[in-house]
Amino acid sequence: MTSTNSTRLTVLATGGTIAGIAGSAIAKDYRAGEIGIDDYLEKVGGLGLGAELSGRQIANIDSADMGPGVWNPLHAAIAEAMADDGCRGIIVTHGTDTLEETAFLLDLTLPADKPVVVVGAMRPADAVGYDGLRNFANAVRVASDPDAAGRGVLVVMGDRVFAARDVRKVRTRGTEAFRGFP
Numbered sequence: 563m564t565s566t567n568s569t570r571l572t573v574l575a576t577g578g579t580i581a582g583i584a585g586s587a588i589a590k591d592y593r594a595g596e597i598g599i600d601d602y603l604e605k606v607g608g609l610g611l612g613a614e615l616s617g618r619q620i621a622n623i624d625s626a627d628m629g630p631g632v633w634n635p636l637h638a639a640i641a642e643a644m645a646d647d648g649c650r651g652i653i654v655t656h657g658t659d660t661l662e663e664t665a666f667l668l669d670l671t672l673p674a675d676k677p678v679v680v681v682g683a684m685r686p687a688d689a690v691g692y693d694g695l696r697n698f699a700n701a702v703r704v705a706s707d708p709d710a711a712g713r714g715v716l717v718v719m720g721d722r723v724f725a726a727r728d729v730r731k732v733r734t735r736g737t738e739a740f741r742g743f744p
């Protein structure tokens with residue numbers, strides 16, 4: 563747990579490349595969903611993100627395998643965090659292959675009382691130029707911002723913030739992989 567001030571965010575981890583490991587900084591192949599949320603939060607603990615992060619592992623999978631078996635407990639955990647007065651916002655870490663589907667499902671089925679931010683990465687955590695830390699830091703900033711509430715579920719990728727109802731993955735390489743609809 564990272565504790566720097568009173569903004570408490572709940573981080574619900576489901577796996578994906580943001581929690582992936584290649585075993586080499588330059589390897590092309592890697593395994594998604596390898597790092598557990600406790601280790602991940604320890605890793606981001608030194609970044610000075612300005613929020614207290616409380617983590618929960620919902621799953622640790624490649625999001626190609628995402629489905630109701632994870633969506634149901636994820637939805638329940640978000641509803642629980644929404645009802646927790648001490649929790650300011652919710653971050654969901656997710657693989658990018660089905661990130662837009664999960665974000666849209668949550669957008670359709672959850673109230674918008676608190677910020678809900680879905681975030682992933684295109685490079686595994688031990689790669690040169692890992693984008694997951696930057697995306698995660700951006701997700702913390704967005705989820706901490708009261709102005710992010712009431713806008714539906716948001717997706718933070720590649721230095722941009724998207725509405726879940728208006729985002730799609732357009733590339734399988736590079737870090738600018740998500741775009742809004744024209």
Ligand code: ASP
Pocket residue numbers: 577578579580594623624625626656657658659660682683684
């Ligand atoms: N196959 C990975 C996943 O969706 C890809 C990624 O996270 O970018 O879990």
